[in-house]
Amino acid sequence: MTAQTRLILKMVSYLGLAVSIVPAFLFFTGVLSKQTYFHLMIAGMVMWFGTAAFWVKRDHLGQ
């Protein structure tokens, strides 16, 4: 995997985490409906899992 691909994957992963939390604040302040919040949570989850598996490293602590 090239450094550039890795960087892009990481950016999408972190964006996925942001999409998993920011909508909650937007719902809390009345900007989003609950349905939209639920959809965005799914989007954040897909973004995270679709990319993080490729760059999160393994370690061998305690194994």
Next chain:
Amino acid sequence: MSTGPKSTLVERLDALYEYDREPVTEDKLYGWRTFIAMFSSEHIAGTEFVLGTLLVMHGVSAFDVFVGLALGNLLAVLSWALMCAPVGVKERLTSYWLIRKVAGPYPTILYCALFALVFCLLAGSMVNVSTTAVSLTVGIDSPNYDAGDRVPSLPWIAIAIGVGTVIAVLAVLGFERLAHFAKVVAPWMPFVFLAGGIVSLRSLGVTGLGNFWEIANEKIWTGMPKEGEIPYSFWHCVGLAWLCNISQHMGMGDVTIFRYAKKWQMGFCSAFGMFIGHYMAWIASGIMCAAFIHAETAAGVKDPNATPGAIAWLGAGYAGIVCVVLAGWTTANPTLYRAGLAFQVATPNWRRWVMTLIAGVLMVITACIPAVVKYLDRIVAYYGLFFMPLGAFIFIDFWVFPRLGLTKYYAERRRLLFSWPALVGWFGSFGISFVLYAKDNYDFMGWANTRLPASLANYRTDLFQLALPAWVMAVTLYTVCSLIQQKLSPASTLEGNL
């Protein structure tokens, strides 16, 4: 060392842990980031959905939760940093070898076998958590213990078997990839807990910091237990947060991890696990639980069943359901794997996959007992109190014995099969703790109040308040017995033979 058919139980157990018998070398040490990531991911699991909920049901107040959990988690972090990590860094051995040095091989076998059984119980509670989420999506009701369900429905059992089978088969197929997958899942889960908590606050009527505290006390942590529940207080919150991982910190289980640390100060990385997993996540699941109960009560439901699946669905929709399934699954898998390893040792050369499947069957049976999740906090407390003493002895051997002029790791130096001071300290501490709690809480132990001295008979305590007394009793009994043992038979008399 022989591992053939004629090998002894002790030899087989040693062979299993042979690869980590030597201290970790300098070139294999890890830095701060690894420990922060490891603790952040290890301590957020499916059971957080249960424990946060239990605190609400037992009627703690908002102050109890916010301050009590902060204090309890702080004590846990200090226990990791000041007690466990320094021993791990200096000795660089696993807890298995340290317990063996202190207590001898026979108590170590007993420790491993009992740990395996507890692992099955804990893995079962995690399967239960995952099953509540899967069953919700297919419209099958989870058992409601408070409404009298002591056995789940057949369709629910079928789902639990399905979930448990997947976990058991994957644990048999291999641990490495699953450990990696758990590491991928971990950073995402706290976001779901936090999001679910924030969203649930709005449905409870919180509009900002201005009315948060008022609503927290009125609708979430009301100070009033649910009917039939024991009331919990500030000290229950402190005790639960401190006790729930006591076998890892004061019980020294995590020396296995800290043997890879460059510095003992990395023990403070445990703060990331505690304050994300056992503070934020417990508070968030408590908020989600309260929101669920209010929504159900408003809809006319008489006895709302606040299962992990149900509260996560309300707080985060399908992402919440996935979070519950994965939170249960990723923690049940390594737990089951370790249970299989431990059972393998205690059997006559049975294959590891057979033992893992047997552990899996025990796990599924446990998952189908609603009482396990209902009393998870009690189970966690018993587990902590029971397994903590052997780790306490490692601490005493390491720091105190040299100052008292006693021989460190006496059982190993004398090649004893068991250390009687360790057995007295272990079972004495747990036995006394149990009697002090059980005399007022179990009918069959009521007789103790008539036989104990008045001061002890009048002493009222709870499992969660016994962490420190149990530790003090364990190390006192162990040290006094070791003084007697080493006075009668000093290690120096054998020096020439070793």
